[in-house]
Structures are given as C-alpha cells and as structure tokens.
Amino acid sequence: MNRMKAAVYEGPESIITREIPVPEAKPGWALIKVSYCGICGTDLNIYAGSHPRAMPQLVVGHEFSGTIVSHGSLPEGTPVTVRPLLSCGTCEPCRSGNAHVCETLRLLGIDRAGGMAEYVLAPEDEVYPLPREMSLRRAALIEPFAVAVHAVRESGFRPGDRVTVFGAGPIGLCTAVALKLYGASRVKVVEVQPFRKRLAESLGLEVVHPAEAGADDRPADIVFDCAAHPSVAKQLVQAVKVRGRIILVGTYKYPAELDLQNITFKEVQLRGTRVYTRKDYDIAIALLNQEFDFENMITQEFPVESADEAFRLLASGGDCVKVLISLQEAGSQ
Numbered sequence: 234m235n236r237m238k239a240a241v242y243e244g245p246e247s248i249i250t251r252e253i254p255v256p257e258a259k260p261g262w263a264l265i266k267v268s269y270c271g272i273c274g275t276d277l278n279i280y281a282g283s284h285p286r287a288m289p290q291l292v293v294g295h296e297f298s299g300t301i302v303s304h305g306s307l308p309e310g311t312p313v314t315v316r317p318l319l320s321c322g323t324c325e326p327c328r329s330g331n332a333h334v335c336e337t338l339r340l341l342g343i344d345r346a347g348g349m350a351e352y353v354l355a356p357e358d359e360v361y362p363l364p365r366e367m368s369l370r371r372a373a374l375i376e377p378f379a380v381a382v383h384a385v386r387e388s389g390f391r392p393g394d395r396v397t398v399f400g401a402g403p404i405g406l407c408t409a410v411a412l413k414l415y416g417a418s419r420v421k422v423v424e425v426q427p428f429r430k431r432l433a434e435s436l437g438l439e440v441v442h443p444a445e446a447g448a449d450d451r452p453a454d455i456v457f458d459c460a461a462h463p464s465v466a467k468q469l470v471q472a473v474k475v476r477g478r479i480i481l482v483g484t485y486k487y488p489a490e491l492d493l494q495n496i497t498f499k500e501v502q503l504r505g506t507r508v509y510t511r512k513d514y515d516i517a518i519a520l521l522n523q524e525f526d527f528e529n530m531i532t533q534e535f536p537v538e539s540a541d542e543a544f545r546l547l548a549s550g551g552d553c554v555k556v557l558i559s560l561q562e563a564g565s566q
Contacts, residue, residue, distance in 0.1 A: 245282030297348030
C-alpha cells in the first residue's frame with residue numbers, strides 16, 4: 234500500500250491519473266480508502282484553470298465516500314463520508330459557531346489533497362459514519378445534498394410552501410428533490426437544457442421553460458437560484474411573491490444585474506448561502522437514507538484511470554449531470 238492511483242490537476246484542462254505515494258496517517262487525521270468521488274462545479278473551475286487557490290499537482294475531489302483504514306475511534310472498514318471543510322477555529326465566525334463561513338475557509342480537494350484517489354487523509358472530527366444500509370455509491374451524493382439541505386434550512390421553508398428552483402444541475406436537482414421530500418406543495422424547476430429537463434422529470438419534478446418562470450397567478454413563496462447565471466438573476470424577483478424569499482445557492486463568477494427596485498417594492502428577502510454546517514451533514518445523511526431513487530441523478534461513472542475523459546465530458550456541456558469517479562476494486566460493491 235505504498236503507492237496509489239490519483240486524479241491530479243496538472244494545469245488548465247489537464248487532469249492526469251498518476252501513481253503517487255499513499256498519504257501517511259497522523260494524529261487527529263483519518264486515513265480513508267475511497268470508493269467513489271463526484272465531480273462538481275468547483276472541480277470544473279479547477280480543471281479550467283480559473284480557481285484562484287487550486288495549484289498544479291493537486292489531487293482533486295471533495296464529494297467522496299469510502300471506508301476507514303485508520304481512525305482514533307472508528308474501527309477499520311467502517312463506511313464513511315467526509316465533510317471536507319478546513320476551518321481556522323480562531324476567527325469571529327469560527328468562534329461564534331459559524332465555522333462553515335470561516336474567514337480563511339479551506340477545503341479538501343482545493344487547498345490540500347482531495348478524495349479522487351485510492352486513499353485520502355481527512356480530519357477525524359469531519360468523518361461521518363454511514364447508515365449500515367446505505368451504499369457507498371449513494372453516499373457520494375451526501376456532500377451536494379448537504380449544500381441543498383443548508384439552503385432549505387436557511388430559507389425558512391415550511392411544508393406546504395410553493396417553491397421555484399432555477400437550474401437542474403446537481404445542486405438544483407438536490408435542492409428540488411429535498412424540497413419535494415420535505416413537503417413543498419409545488420416544486421417548479423426552471424431549466425432549458427433538454428437532457429437535464431428529462432432527468433428532472435424522471436425524478437418526478439415539474440419542469441418549465443425560463444419564459445414561464447414568472448408566468449403564474451401564484452408566484453413562489455421561495456425561489457432558489459442554483460444556476461448562478463446572469464440571465465437567471467434578472468428573473469428572480471419576478472418569480473417570487475410579495476414578501477417572499479430569494480435564496481442564492483449557486484455562486485456567481487461575476488457581478489450580475491438584479492432588480493433591486495422591485496426587491497424593495499415587494500419587500501423581498503434576499504439571502505446567500507454557502508456550503509453546510511455539521512447539522513446539515515447529519516440531516517443530508519438521514520435524507521439520503523429514505524426510499525427514493527437518488528442514484529438516478531448519477532448519469533455517468535468512470536474509473537479513476539479515465540478521470541480526464543470524465544472531466545472533458547462535463548466541460549463540454551454534454552448529456553450528463555452528476556458524474557462519479559469509481560475507485561472500487563473489481564468485483565467490490
């Protein structure tokens with residue numbers, strides 16, 4: 234176990250699978266044998282060379298599941314996932330119980346080696362044991378679902394609310410599915426891309442064209458922006474009711490035009506959300522343990538040896554949504 238396969242960021246549009254040393258276990262850190270790792274929008278920013286913190290020779294990936302090799306209290310073989318946040322513990326947000334918005338927040342897979350490798354080190358207190366009946370493949374969806382859970386909890390959502398979700402990418406689908414399972418009276422997903430529309434519909438979601446987003450006698454109580462696209466920003470206020478709430482879930486790369494006048498006239502609340510808390514992770518694990526076809530959101534799976542092909546597919550905008558990298562040994566489950 235001296236060497237392992239890992240997907241390594243070499244530079245813009247270059248992810249190479251290499252053999253590198255297995256990380257050495259150290260006090261306070263768990264060594265995990267990785268089973269699956271998802272590719273997300275942040276990984277694509279790294280791949281494009283546009284992430285300001287990710288440096289070449291980085292092992293990417295922060296949405297992963299696996300089993301314990303060594304841990305201070307969990308036995309070897311325990312199936313787990315990881316909350317990949319690295320907080321300083323000393324800034325004001327950290328000291329006030331908001332370490333997820335630490336002033337110097339860092340993440341596995343961005344600021345240090347991530348989970349798109351056969352083995353990864355993670356802080357022991359960020360390791361979450363999985364329910365016995367949950368597959369490791371499904372568990373690779375916990376991180377994006379935790380993003381959705383955090384957004385829903387911060388929105389003030391109550392069962393029976395009408396909601397609109399812009400974007401049927403991974404985070405949009407996670408958010409829409411969570412809202413459906415939590416009892417929204419109507420979940421309307423706004424999406425134009427045909428493949429994503431069909432996938433959302435296969436999950437039992439109502440999908441509308443952007444032109445129909447605000448064409449409703451009863452606008453949404455809450456609007457979730459999971460697209461973070463300038464064209465969407467212009468529609469948010471129209472799609473929400475008077476005194477409704479707009480939740481920004483996706484991260485805009487550049488400033489966008491927003492109808493501030495009508496935010497004032499309609500007394501709309503506007504709130505941003507970022508990643509997740511420990512409680513969000515616990516809730517996301519419980520949510521994914523429900524009976525629902527969550528794994529239908531996984532549209533492709535590649536072995537780690539083909540990580541570059543997986544990144545090229547996602548970067549091309551092809552027919553895919555959630556792509557997993559498998560690090561499972563042949564014949565394992």
